[in-house]
Amino acid sequence: MELGNVLVIGNSGVGKSTLINAVLGESAEKKAPASIGMSGTTKELEIYESAEIPFRIIDTVGFEPSFRKRTAAINAVRKWSKDSAKNEASGKKINVIWFCVDGTAGKLFPESIKSLSRATKMWESVPVIVVITKSYSVPERKENIQLVNSAFAAQKRYSKNLKGVIPVVASTFTLNDTAFAAPEGISELIDATNEVMPEGLKAAQKDVSTFKLARKRALAQSVVAASTVGGATVGAMPVPIADAVILSSLELAEISAIARIYDIKDDEDSKRFVNSIVEVGTVSVAAKAAIGALKAIPGVNLAASAVNAIIAAAFVVAIGEGSIYAFEKIYLGEKSVEDIDWIKKFMETKLSGDFVGKVSEVIDAASKNGVPANIAELVTEVITPLFNSKNDLGKSSGNSNQ
Numbered sequence: 001m002e003l004g005n006v007l008v009i010g011n012s013g014v015g016k017s018t019l020i021n022a023v024l025g026e027s028a029e030k031k032a033p034a035s036i037g038m039s040g041t042t043k044e045l046e047i048y049e050s051a052e053i054p055f056r057i058i059d060t061v062g063f064e065p066s067f068r069k070r071t072a073a074i075n076a077v078r079k080w081s082k083d084s085a086k087n088e089a090s091g092k093k094i095n096v097i098w099f100c101v102d103g104t105a106g107k108l109f110p111e112s113i114k115s116l117s118r119a120t121k122m123w124e125s126v127p128v129i130v131v132i133t134k135s136y137s138v139p140e141r142k143e144n145i146q147l148v149n150s151a152f153a154a155q156k157r158y159s160k161n162l163k164g165v166i167p168v169v170a171s172t173f174t175l176n177d178t179a180f181a182a183p184e185g186i187s188e189l190i191d192a193t194n195e196v197m198p199e200g201l202k203a204a205q206k207d208v209s210t211f212k213l214a215r216k217r218a219l220a221q222s223v224v225a226a227s228t229v230g231g232a233t234v235g236a237m238p239v240p241i242a243d244a245v246i247l248s249s250l251e252l253a254e255i256s257a258i259a260r261i262y263d264i265k266d267d268e269d270s271k272r273f274v275n276s277i278v279e280v281g282t283v284s285v286a287a288k289a290a291i292g293a294l295k296a297i298p299g300v301n302l303a304a305s306a307v308n309a310i311i312a313a314a315f316v317v318a319i320g321e322g323s324i325y326a327f328e329k330i331y332l333g334e335k336s337v338e339d340i341d342w343i344k345k346f347m348e349t350k351l352s353g354d355f356v357g358k359v360s361e362v363i364d365a366a367s368k369n370g371v372p373a374n375i376a377e378l379v380t381e382v383i384t385p386l387f388n389s390k391n392d393l394g395k396s397s398g399n400s401n402q
Helices: 016-027 067-085 106-119 138-153 186-196 205-235 245-261 268-282 285-295 304-331 340-350 353-369 375-387
Strands: 004-010 029-031 045-049 055-060 096-102 128-133 162-167 173-176 179-181
Touching: 004 016, 004 106, 016 055, 016 096, 016 128, 016 186, 016 205, 055 067, 067 106, 096 106, 096 186, 106 138, 128 138, 128 186, 138 162, 162 186, 179 205, 179 245, 186 205, 205 245, 205 304, 205 375, 245 268, 245 304, 268 285, 268 304, 268 340, 285 304, 285 340, 285 353, 304 340, 304 353, 304 375, 353 375
Parallel strands: 004 055, 004 096, 096 128, 128 162
Antiparallel strands: 029 045, 045 055, 173 179
Protein backbone atom coordinates (compact mmCIF):
# COMPACT_ATOMS: atom_id res chain seq x y z
CA MET A 1 0.00 0.00 0.00
CA GLU A 2 1.24 3.47 -0.87
CA LEU A 3 2.14 5.49 2.21
CA GLY A 4 1.45 9.15 2.87
CA ASN A 5 4.26 11.36 4.15
CA VAL A 6 4.02 13.44 7.31
CA LEU A 7 6.77 16.02 7.76
CA VAL A 8 7.50 16.81 11.42
CA ILE A 9 9.24 20.07 12.13
CA GLY A 10 10.02 22.04 15.29
CA ASN A 11 12.68 23.59 17.49
CA SER A 12 15.28 21.44 19.23
CA GLY A 13 13.97 20.10 22.52
CA VAL A 14 10.32 20.46 21.57
CA GLY A 15 9.78 16.71 21.96
CA LYS A 16 9.47 15.51 18.36
CA SER A 17 11.06 12.12 19.06
CA THR A 18 8.79 11.47 22.03
CA LEU A 19 5.80 12.44 19.92
CA ILE A 20 6.78 10.09 17.10
CA ASN A 21 7.25 7.24 19.57
CA ALA A 22 3.82 7.92 21.05
CA VAL A 23 2.14 7.89 17.63
CA LEU A 24 3.92 4.94 16.01
CA GLY A 25 4.86 2.92 19.08
CA GLU A 26 7.09 -0.11 19.23
CA SER A 27 6.17 -1.18 15.70
CA ALA A 28 8.00 1.80 14.17
CA GLU A 29 10.92 1.00 11.91
CA LYS A 30 13.61 3.53 11.10
CA LYS A 31 14.21 3.69 7.37
CA ALA A 32 17.24 4.91 5.48
CA PRO A 33 16.33 8.01 3.44
CA ALA A 34 17.76 6.38 0.32
CA SER A 35 15.23 3.54 0.65
CA ILE A 36 12.44 5.88 -0.45
CA GLY A 37 14.43 7.98 -2.87
CA MET A 38 15.76 10.56 -0.41
CA SER A 39 19.50 9.97 -0.67
CA GLY A 40 22.00 12.63 0.23
CA THR A 41 19.99 14.04 3.14
CA THR A 42 20.68 11.56 5.92
CA LYS A 43 21.99 14.28 8.24
CA GLU A 44 18.80 16.31 7.97
CA LEU A 45 16.18 13.54 8.05
CA GLU A 46 15.08 10.50 9.99
CA ILE A 47 12.24 8.48 8.51
CA TYR A 48 9.95 6.13 10.43
CA GLU A 49 7.34 3.66 9.21
CA SER A 50 4.95 1.24 10.84
CA ALA A 51 3.18 -1.60 9.09
CA GLU A 52 0.13 -0.79 11.20
CA ILE A 53 -0.52 2.76 10.00
CA PRO A 54 -0.60 4.09 6.41
CA PHE A 55 1.72 7.05 6.73
CA ARG A 56 5.42 7.42 7.33
CA ILE A 57 6.82 10.15 9.54
CA ILE A 58 9.74 12.24 8.35
CA ASP A 59 11.54 13.89 11.26
CA THR A 60 13.66 16.93 10.45
CA VAL A 61 16.70 18.30 12.24
CA GLY A 62 15.63 20.41 15.20
CA PHE A 63 15.89 24.18 14.92
CA GLU A 64 18.52 25.65 17.20
CA PRO A 65 18.20 28.92 19.19
CA SER A 66 21.09 30.70 17.48
CA PHE A 67 20.32 32.61 14.27
CA ARG A 68 23.06 30.83 12.34
CA LYS A 69 21.99 27.32 13.32
CA ARG A 70 18.31 28.14 12.86
CA THR A 71 19.00 29.48 9.36
CA ALA A 72 21.04 26.38 8.51
CA ALA A 73 18.18 24.14 9.64
CA ILE A 74 15.64 26.12 7.62
CA ASN A 75 17.86 25.92 4.54
CA ALA A 76 18.29 22.17 5.00
CA VAL A 77 14.54 21.62 5.05
CA ARG A 78 14.05 23.94 2.07
CA LYS A 79 16.73 22.12 0.08
CA TRP A 80 15.15 18.78 0.74
CA SER A 81 11.68 20.18 -0.01
CA LYS A 82 12.79 21.47 -3.41
CA ASP A 83 14.54 18.19 -4.16
CA SER A 84 11.45 16.22 -3.17
CA ALA A 85 9.06 18.38 -5.18
CA LYS A 86 10.86 17.53 -8.43
CA ASN A 87 9.60 13.97 -8.47
CA GLU A 88 6.29 13.32 -6.76
CA ALA A 89 6.11 9.79 -8.14
CA SER A 90 9.01 8.64 -5.98
CA GLY A 91 6.91 8.76 -2.81
CA LYS A 92 8.54 11.94 -1.63
CA LYS A 93 5.55 14.26 -1.79
CA ILE A 94 4.61 15.71 1.58
CA ASN A 95 0.92 15.23 2.37
CA VAL A 96 0.69 16.66 5.89
CA ILE A 97 2.97 18.82 8.03
CA TRP A 98 3.10 18.79 11.81
CA PHE A 99 4.37 22.05 13.29
CA CYS A 100 5.56 21.20 16.82
CA VAL A 101 5.64 24.00 19.38
CA ASP A 102 6.49 23.74 23.07
CA GLY A 103 3.42 24.13 25.28
CA THR A 104 5.55 25.44 28.13
CA ALA A 105 6.73 28.40 26.01
CA GLY A 106 3.58 29.94 24.56
CA LYS A 107 5.12 33.39 24.19
CA LEU A 108 7.52 31.99 21.60
CA PHE A 109 4.77 30.61 19.35
CA PRO A 110 4.67 33.55 16.88
CA GLU A 111 8.41 33.45 16.16
CA SER A 112 8.49 29.63 16.04
CA ILE A 113 5.57 29.41 13.64
CA LYS A 114 7.10 32.11 11.42
CA SER A 115 10.34 30.09 11.18
CA LEU A 116 8.49 26.83 10.54
CA SER A 117 6.44 28.48 7.80
CA ARG A 118 9.62 29.78 6.13
CA ALA A 119 11.17 26.32 6.25
CA THR A 120 8.15 24.69 4.59
CA LYS A 121 7.48 27.41 2.03
CA MET A 122 7.69 24.89 -0.82
CA TRP A 123 4.63 23.11 0.59
CA GLU A 124 2.41 26.15 0.96
CA SER A 125 -0.73 24.23 -0.08
CA VAL A 126 -0.11 21.24 2.21
CA PRO A 127 -2.36 20.87 5.29
CA VAL A 128 -0.70 21.86 8.56
CA ILE A 129 -1.53 20.51 12.00
CA VAL A 130 0.05 22.36 14.91
CA VAL A 131 0.98 20.00 17.74
CA ILE A 132 1.40 21.75 21.08
CA THR A 133 3.80 19.37 22.83
CA LYS A 134 4.40 19.18 26.60
CA SER A 135 0.88 20.46 27.12
CA TYR A 136 0.85 19.71 30.85
CA SER A 137 -1.16 22.72 31.99
CA VAL A 138 -4.84 22.20 31.25
CA PRO A 139 -5.75 25.86 32.01
CA GLU A 140 -3.13 27.09 29.51
CA ARG A 141 -4.29 24.91 26.61
CA LYS A 142 -7.12 27.19 25.52
CA GLU A 143 -4.80 30.21 25.60
CA ASN A 144 -2.11 28.33 23.67
CA ILE A 145 -4.58 27.34 20.95
CA GLN A 146 -5.59 31.00 20.62
CA LEU A 147 -1.90 32.01 20.36
CA VAL A 148 -1.38 29.52 17.53
CA ASN A 149 -4.45 30.74 15.65
CA SER A 150 -3.29 34.35 16.04
CA ALA A 151 0.20 33.48 14.79
CA PHE A 152 -1.25 31.91 11.65
CA ALA A 153 -3.73 34.75 11.13
CA ALA A 154 -0.74 37.13 11.04
CA GLN A 155 0.61 35.14 8.08
CA LYS A 156 -2.31 35.40 5.68
CA ARG A 157 -0.47 33.46 3.03
CA TYR A 158 -0.37 30.32 5.20
CA SER A 159 -3.43 30.74 7.42
CA LYS A 160 -5.60 28.70 5.06
CA ASN A 161 -3.31 25.69 5.54
CA LEU A 162 -4.01 25.34 9.25
CA LYS A 163 -6.29 22.31 9.68
CA GLY A 164 -5.99 21.68 13.41
CA VAL A 165 -4.33 22.63 16.68
CA ILE A 166 -3.88 19.70 19.05
CA PRO A 167 -2.36 19.92 22.55
CA VAL A 168 -0.61 16.68 23.47
CA VAL A 169 1.20 15.00 26.32
CA ALA A 170 3.20 12.37 24.45
CA SER A 171 4.40 10.38 27.46
CA THR A 172 3.53 10.14 31.13
CA PHE A 173 5.23 13.06 32.84
CA THR A 174 6.07 12.51 36.50
CA LEU A 175 5.39 15.55 38.69
CA ASN A 176 6.34 13.88 41.98
CA ASP A 177 6.17 10.44 43.60
CA THR A 178 2.38 10.36 43.57
CA ALA A 179 1.32 12.74 40.78
CA PHE A 180 1.80 12.77 37.04
CA ALA A 181 0.46 14.17 33.78
CA ALA A 182 -0.93 11.33 31.70
CA PRO A 183 -0.66 11.03 27.89
CA GLU A 184 -3.31 12.94 25.96
CA GLY A 185 -4.09 14.01 22.42
CA ILE A 186 -2.38 11.16 20.53
CA SER A 187 -5.59 9.56 19.21
CA GLU A 188 -6.86 12.97 18.16
CA LEU A 189 -3.62 13.61 16.25
CA ILE A 190 -3.83 10.26 14.44
CA ASP A 191 -7.46 10.96 13.45
CA ALA A 192 -6.74 14.51 12.33
CA THR A 193 -3.76 13.39 10.23
CA ASN A 194 -5.68 10.62 8.51
CA GLU A 195 -8.60 12.98 7.89
CA VAL A 196 -6.52 15.49 5.88
CA MET A 197 -4.66 12.86 3.86
CA PRO A 198 -5.53 12.69 0.14
CA GLU A 199 -8.37 10.25 -0.56
CA GLY A 200 -6.12 7.59 -2.03
CA LEU A 201 -3.91 7.55 1.06
CA LYS A 202 -6.50 7.58 3.82
CA ALA A 203 -6.65 4.51 6.00
CA ALA A 204 -9.91 2.63 6.45
CA GLN A 205 -11.65 3.60 9.66
CA LYS A 206 -11.44 0.03 10.92
CA ASP A 207 -7.65 -0.01 10.50
CA VAL A 208 -7.27 3.35 12.24
CA SER A 209 -9.48 2.20 15.11
CA THR A 210 -7.44 -0.97 15.59
CA PHE A 211 -4.20 1.01 15.57
CA LYS A 212 -5.53 3.62 18.00
CA LEU A 213 -6.70 0.91 20.40
CA ALA A 214 -3.19 -0.55 20.52
CA ARG A 215 -1.73 2.90 21.15
CA LYS A 216 -4.26 3.60 23.91
CA ARG A 217 -3.27 0.37 25.63
CA ALA A 218 0.43 1.21 25.42
CA LEU A 219 -0.10 4.76 26.72
CA ALA A 220 -2.34 3.50 29.52
CA GLN A 221 0.35 1.04 30.57
CA SER A 222 2.81 3.92 30.78
CA VAL A 223 0.43 5.47 33.33
CA VAL A 224 0.42 2.20 35.28
CA ALA A 225 4.23 2.13 35.23
CA ALA A 226 4.49 5.67 36.61
CA SER A 227 1.82 4.97 39.22
CA THR A 228 3.53 1.76 40.31
CA VAL A 229 6.75 3.63 41.08
CA GLY A 230 4.66 5.98 43.22
CA GLY A 231 2.97 3.01 44.90
CA ALA A 232 6.29 1.45 45.85
CA THR A 233 7.46 4.80 47.23
CA VAL A 234 4.31 5.30 49.30
CA GLY A 235 4.42 1.71 50.53
CA ALA A 236 8.02 2.06 51.71
CA MET A 237 7.14 4.94 54.00
CA PRO A 238 7.26 4.14 57.73
CA VAL A 239 3.47 3.78 57.92
CA PRO A 240 2.04 0.28 58.47
CA ILE A 241 -0.27 -0.97 55.70
CA ALA A 242 -3.16 -2.45 57.62
CA ASP A 243 -5.22 -1.96 54.49
CA ALA A 244 -4.68 -0.23 51.16
CA VAL A 245 -6.42 3.05 51.97
CA ILE A 246 -3.04 4.78 51.92
CA LEU A 247 -3.01 4.14 48.15
CA SER A 248 -6.49 5.46 47.40
CA SER A 249 -5.51 8.91 46.13
CA LEU A 250 -2.78 7.46 43.90
CA GLU A 251 -5.10 4.79 42.53
CA LEU A 252 -7.83 7.36 41.88
CA ALA A 253 -5.38 9.47 39.84
CA GLU A 254 -4.21 6.37 37.99
CA ILE A 255 -7.70 5.15 37.10
CA SER A 256 -8.91 8.62 36.13
CA ALA A 257 -5.93 9.09 33.80
CA ILE A 258 -6.59 5.73 32.13
CA ALA A 259 -10.27 6.64 31.77
CA ARG A 260 -9.29 9.81 29.87
CA ILE A 261 -7.06 7.84 27.52
CA TYR A 262 -10.06 5.66 26.65
CA ASP A 263 -12.32 8.70 26.15
CA ILE A 264 -14.54 7.83 29.12
CA LYS A 265 -16.87 10.75 29.90
CA ASP A 266 -16.36 12.57 33.18
CA ASP A 267 -19.95 12.20 34.41
CA GLU A 268 -21.59 10.83 37.53
CA ASP A 269 -21.89 7.25 36.19
CA SER A 270 -18.20 7.23 35.29
CA LYS A 271 -17.24 8.57 38.71
CA ARG A 272 -19.22 5.80 40.41
CA PHE A 273 -17.50 3.25 38.18
CA VAL A 274 -14.04 4.64 38.99
CA ASN A 275 -14.81 4.82 42.71
CA SER A 276 -15.98 1.22 42.70
CA ILE A 277 -12.57 0.12 41.39
CA VAL A 278 -10.82 2.18 44.06
CA GLU A 279 -13.02 0.62 46.76
CA VAL A 280 -12.22 -2.91 45.59
CA GLY A 281 -8.51 -2.08 45.69
CA THR A 282 -8.56 -0.46 49.11
CA VAL A 283 -11.28 -1.32 51.62
CA SER A 284 -12.96 -4.38 50.09
CA VAL A 285 -12.94 -7.83 51.67
CA ALA A 286 -10.79 -9.02 48.75
CA ALA A 287 -8.16 -6.32 49.31
CA LYS A 288 -7.99 -6.88 53.06
CA ALA A 289 -7.80 -10.64 52.60
CA ALA A 290 -4.98 -10.29 50.08
CA ILE A 291 -2.98 -7.97 52.34
CA GLY A 292 -3.57 -10.23 55.35
CA ALA A 293 -2.30 -13.27 53.44
CA LEU A 294 0.74 -11.43 52.14
CA LYS A 295 1.68 -9.99 55.52
CA ALA A 296 1.48 -13.46 57.04
CA ILE A 297 3.97 -15.19 54.73
CA PRO A 298 6.23 -17.28 57.00
CA GLY A 299 10.00 -17.06 57.03
CA VAL A 300 10.28 -13.67 55.35
CA ASN A 301 13.63 -12.04 56.05
CA LEU A 302 12.77 -8.53 54.88
CA ALA A 303 12.27 -5.15 56.47
CA ALA A 304 8.61 -4.27 56.86
CA SER A 305 9.08 -1.27 54.57
CA ALA A 306 10.32 -3.53 51.74
CA VAL A 307 7.36 -5.90 52.13
CA ASN A 308 5.00 -2.94 52.19
CA ALA A 309 6.59 -1.47 49.07
CA ILE A 310 6.15 -4.74 47.15
CA ILE A 311 2.53 -5.14 48.29
CA ALA A 312 1.67 -1.52 47.48
CA ALA A 313 3.27 -1.72 44.02
CA ALA A 314 1.39 -4.94 43.30
CA PHE A 315 -1.95 -3.36 44.22
CA VAL A 316 -1.30 -0.36 41.99
CA VAL A 317 -0.39 -2.62 39.04
CA ALA A 318 -3.48 -4.76 39.59
CA ILE A 319 -5.79 -1.76 39.82
CA GLY A 320 -4.19 -0.18 36.75
CA GLU A 321 -4.24 -3.28 34.56
CA GLY A 322 -7.79 -4.05 35.68
CA SER A 323 -8.82 -0.53 34.73
CA ILE A 324 -7.23 -0.86 31.29
CA TYR A 325 -9.16 -4.09 30.71
CA ALA A 326 -12.44 -2.55 31.90
CA PHE A 327 -12.14 0.74 30.02
CA GLU A 328 -11.15 -1.06 26.84
CA LYS A 329 -14.38 -3.07 27.12
CA ILE A 330 -16.32 0.17 27.55
CA TYR A 331 -14.48 1.87 24.68
CA LEU A 332 -15.41 -1.05 22.40
CA GLY A 333 -19.04 -0.90 23.50
CA GLU A 334 -18.96 -4.32 25.13
CA LYS A 335 -19.51 -2.93 28.62
CA SER A 336 -20.93 0.19 30.23
CA VAL A 337 -19.91 2.40 33.15
CA GLU A 338 -23.21 1.30 34.67
CA ASP A 339 -21.86 -2.26 35.02
CA ILE A 340 -20.71 -1.71 38.60
CA ASP A 341 -21.35 -5.29 39.73
CA TRP A 342 -19.33 -6.66 36.83
CA ILE A 343 -16.24 -4.57 37.53
CA LYS A 344 -16.39 -5.28 41.26
CA LYS A 345 -16.55 -9.03 40.66
CA PHE A 346 -13.82 -8.82 38.05
CA MET A 347 -11.43 -6.92 40.32
CA GLU A 348 -12.23 -9.04 43.37
CA THR A 349 -11.42 -12.16 41.35
CA LYS A 350 -8.13 -10.69 40.18
CA LEU A 351 -7.08 -9.79 43.75
CA SER A 352 -7.48 -13.34 45.00
CA GLY A 353 -5.67 -16.62 44.43
CA ASP A 354 -3.19 -16.04 41.60
CA PHE A 355 -2.51 -12.44 42.67
CA VAL A 356 -1.57 -13.45 46.21
CA GLY A 357 0.55 -16.30 44.89
CA LYS A 358 2.51 -14.14 42.46
CA VAL A 359 3.15 -11.38 44.99
CA SER A 360 4.22 -14.02 47.52
CA GLU A 361 6.78 -15.24 45.02
CA VAL A 362 8.22 -11.74 44.67
CA ILE A 363 8.41 -11.29 48.44
CA ASP A 364 10.00 -14.72 48.87
CA ALA A 365 12.57 -14.04 46.13
CA ALA A 366 13.41 -10.65 47.66
CA SER A 367 13.80 -12.32 51.05
CA LYS A 368 16.31 -14.81 49.65
CA ASN A 369 18.15 -12.67 47.09
CA GLY A 370 17.76 -9.14 48.39
CA VAL A 371 15.35 -6.36 47.48
CA PRO A 372 15.63 -5.58 43.74
CA ALA A 373 16.74 -2.11 42.70
CA ASN A 374 13.52 -1.58 40.79
CA ILE A 375 10.65 -3.08 42.78
CA ALA A 376 8.01 -1.47 40.56
CA GLU A 377 9.41 -2.99 37.36
CA LEU A 378 9.71 -6.46 38.84
CA VAL A 379 6.21 -6.42 40.31
CA THR A 380 4.78 -5.15 37.00
CA GLU A 381 6.37 -8.05 35.11
CA VAL A 382 4.83 -10.54 37.52
CA ILE A 383 1.33 -9.07 37.92
CA THR A 384 0.54 -7.80 34.40
CA PRO A 385 0.16 -11.30 32.85
CA LEU A 386 -2.71 -12.00 35.25
CA PHE A 387 -4.78 -9.51 33.26
CA ASN A 388 -3.97 -10.87 29.81
CA SER A 389 -6.47 -13.69 30.10
CA LYS A 390 -9.30 -13.75 27.58
CA ASN A 391 -11.67 -14.91 30.29
CA ASP A 392 -14.33 -12.32 30.99
CA LEU A 393 -16.91 -12.47 33.77
CA GLY A 394 -19.26 -10.71 31.36
CA LYS A 395 -19.56 -13.93 29.36
CA SER A 396 -21.47 -15.54 32.16
CA SER A 397 -23.25 -12.49 33.56
CA GLY A 398 -24.40 -11.01 30.24
CA ASN A 399 -23.46 -7.85 28.38
CA SER A 400 -25.50 -4.79 29.27
CA ASN A 401 -24.66 -3.13 25.96
CA GLN A 402 -26.18 -5.84 23.83
